[in-house]
Amino acid sequence: MKFNDGSTGFSKAQKADFEEMFGDKFVTMEEGKDCICDDDDKKKQPQPVPVYVPEPSWWERAKQVALVGAAGVLAIATVAAAVCPFDGPVGEAALGTATASTWAAAFAY
Numbered sequence: 730m731k732f733n734d735g736s737t738g739f740s741k742a743q744k745a746d747f748e749e750m751f752g753d754k755f756v757t758m759e760e761g762k763d764c765i766c767d768d769d770d771k772k773k774q775p776q777p778v779p780v781y782v783p784e785p786s787w788w789e790r791a792k793q794v795a796l797v798g799a800a801g802v803l804a805i806a807t808v809a810a811a812v813c814p815f816d817g818p819v820g821e822a823a824l825g826t827a828t829a830s831t832w833a834a835a836f837a838y
Contacts, residue, residue: 796835803828 739747747755785793807824 793835796831800828800831800835803831 803824807821807828810821810824
């Protein structure tokens, strides 16, 4: 596509060269005129790329269930330690950290 501002034209040699390069897709746009272009090559829609997602083994599933159970027990223990502290504020902080890390490990998959 070449934009022609109206002040210059194409020579016969230029037109022949453009037609040779672009065939029937050669379009001259002129100022004040609408483009009557085809939707170039009807762009293809992107196709999804197949991705292999392995099924978790029974061991991975059992480990996740155990970690969720342990995290639940630690969460209850953290609440109990906050209500009735036995090591002062440090005990609750340590138990809270253990609870958070266990939850993170349980749902990291």
